Amino acid sequence: MVKAVVLGAAGGIGQPLSLLLKANPLVTELGLYDIVNTPGVAADLSHISTPAKKALTNADIVVIPAGVPRKPGMTRDDLFKINAGIVKGLATGIATTAPKAFVLVISNPVNSTVPIVAEVFKKFGVFDPKRLFGVTTLDVVRASTFVAEILGDLSLSKSVAVPVVGGHSGVTIVPLLSQSSHPLPSSLSQDKYEALVKRVQFGGDEVVKAKDGAGSATLSMAYAGAEFAAKIIRAVNGEKGIADATGSSALASELGEKLPYFSSNVELGREGVVKVHPLGKITEAEQTLVKAAIPELTKNIETGVNFVAEAYKAEESRL
C-alpha cells in the first residue's frame, strides 16, 4: 500500500506527473493538491480532491512540482523569490502532517529549495536526510538521450545510463560521461565533448527557449519525476538494491564536508538512502567540472538556509 501525493498537481508538470503516478500499479492512493483547479484535475483523473492537510495524511511519498517556471532570459535563481515561500509553506504542511514521507522536490531552484525543506524539517524536529531528495533525474534522462543520439541509435536511450552529479542548474550539473554505460566513441573530438557537457548543463534552456514564454520542461520532467518516484516506491515496498543517480540527498558524500547537499549515485532501501556512492574514477575534465560546481552550489545552499533562518527570525519578532 503506497500513498503518493502531488503538491502543485494542476500545473504543467503536476498534471502529467499525476497521470503517470495514477498509471503506476504500485500507487494505491493518490492525493492531489494545488491552489487552483484541483477538483478539475482530480475529477479528470477520477481521483480524490482534498485540501492539502487531508491530502497529505498518511502520505508515503510527496512530490512537489509547485511554483513558477522560467521564461526566456531568466535563470532558475530568478524563481527563488516566489518559489522559496511556496516551498517553505508546503514543507511546513508535510512536517506537521506527514513527517515520515519521502519528499521529492522538483520546484526550482532545486539547489536552494531542498535546503529550504531541510531547514523547515529541522525546525520541526523531523528532518531525515535519507528521505529528502531534490529531483535531478531530468539531467540523467537528458544525458542518456543525448549520448544515445551521438551513438546514432535513439533506441538505446532507455538503456544508456549516464550518472549526473552535483546540483540542478548550469555549471552545478556535472555529467560523468566517462562512466556512461555505453562509452562515447573514442573519435569524439574535444569540441564535441565540451558541447555535449554544455548541452546537458543547459538542456533546460533549450526547452525554455522553444516554449517561448509558455514555461519550461513539463512532459520530460513528469516522465523523469515519475521514473524516480517509481524507484522510491519499489524501495519502500522492500525491493533491494535499487540504484539511482539522482537526488541532492542531504547525506554526506565524499564532498560532504564542503557540501551538505550533492546529488550522487545512491542505493535506495525501505528507509530511504542506504548508501551514497563515491564519485568513483573520474577524468581530469570531470574533476574540473566538479570543482567549478562547488562554489555555485555552496552559494545556492546558503541562500536556501538563510531564507528559512530569516523567515523564522521575522516570525519570532512579530510574536
Ligand SMILES: NC(=O)c1ccc[n+]([C@@H]2O[C@H](COP(=O)([O-])OP(=O)(O)OC[C@H]3O[C@@H](n4cnc5c(N)ncnc54)[C@H](O)[C@@H]3O)[C@@H](O)[C@H]2O)c1
Ligand atoms: N527539477 C527539475 O528538473 C525541474 C524541471 C522542470 C521544471 N521544474 C520546476 O517545477 C516548477 C513547476 O513547473 P511547471 O511548469 O509545472 O509550472 P506551472 O506554473 O505549470 O505549475 C505550477 C503549479 O503550482 C501551483 N502552485 C503554486 N503555489 C502553490 C502552492 N502554494 N501549493 C500548491 N500548488 C501551488 C500552481 O497553481 C500551478 O498549478 C517550476 O519551479 C519549475 O522551474 C523543475
Ligand SMILES: O=C(O)C[C@H](O)C(=O)O
Ligand atoms: O530549465 C528550467 O527552468 C526547468 C528545469 O529545471 C529543467 O531543467 O528543464
